[in-house]
Amino acid sequence: xxxxxxxxxxxxxxxxxRVDVSGEAAELLRRLTGTHGPVMFHQxxxxxxxxxxxxxxxxxxxxxxxxxxxxxxPIGLDRPVPVWMSKAQFEYWQHTHxxxxxxxxxxxxxxLEAPEGVRFLTRSRLLTEEEYAAARAVPPTR
Numbered sequence: 001x002x003x004x005x006x007x008x009x010x011x012x013x014x015x016x017x018r019v020d021v022s023g024e025a026a027e028l029l030r031r032l033t034g035t036h037g038p039v040m041f042h043q044x045x046x047x048x049x050x051x052x053x054x055x056x057x058x059x060x061x062x063x064x065x066x067x068x069x070x071x072x073x074p075i076g077l078d079r080p081v082p083v084w085m086s087k088a089q090f091e092y093w094q095h096t097h098x099x100x101x102x103x104x105x106x107x108x109x110x111x112l113e114a115p116e117g118v119r120f121l122t123r124s125r126l127l128t129e130e131e132y133a134a135a136r137a138v139p140p141t142r
Contacts, residue, residue, distance in 0.1 A: 016127070016134040019083045021073040022101040025120060029055070029075045032112050039112065040082045041100065042067070043122060045089040053100050053120045055112045058082070068140040073100060090140065095132055096124045 021029070033039055038058040044051055054061070063069075063084050070090075072080035083100070085093065100120055107119035127135060 016131045017071060018097060018135060018140065019071040019073060020097070020099045021075060021081075022099060025100050025102040026073070026075040028102050028113060028116065028118065028120075029073070029081055030077060033075070033077060033081075036112060038079055038081075041073075041084065041120075043070070043083065043085040043089065043093075043098065044109065045086055051122065052107055052109060052111065053083070053098075053122050054109055055120055056110075057112070070098070070140050085140075093124075094135075095127055097127050097131070099123045099125075 029039060032055065036057045039055055040058045040061065041053045041055055042061050042063070044054050061084075066087050067084045068087050068090050070083045070085055072082050074080045083098075099122070101123050102113065102118050103121050104117065105119055106114055106117060111120060113120055
């Protein structure tokens with residue numbers, strides 16, 4: 001599987017991806033998975049590291065009815081990485097495509113990459129009208 005392939009972030013039945021991952025972030029996620037086991041993201045809506053994507057061992061951050069699954073990041077392993085966001089935050093961000101990237105520097109949160117001297121960063125762009133229409137046809141799941 002190509003770690004930069006965005007098909008894992010597509011909603012079932014949709015051709016539009018809401019989430020993607022850079023090659024550098026995919027490499028770091030493979031290393032973190034080797035150390036911690038399967039991982040997940042929850043897109044922070046504020047606090048600690050602002051609106052940083054927070055990476056946790058899968059299941060350490062409890063998601064519930066107030067969260068939506070945006071998609072899965074294919075990182076070149078058998079299991080893609082799920083990306084979650086709160087429903088309330090999604091109402092504001094539903095028109096955007098998010099790419100999880102990694103940059104030098106230490107974040108202030110509890111994300112798994114903190115000891116590595118890097119931090120995950122969300123890069124966003126507006127969906128085109130066509131992408132937004134396709135994404136709305138298949139809303140994110142719980």
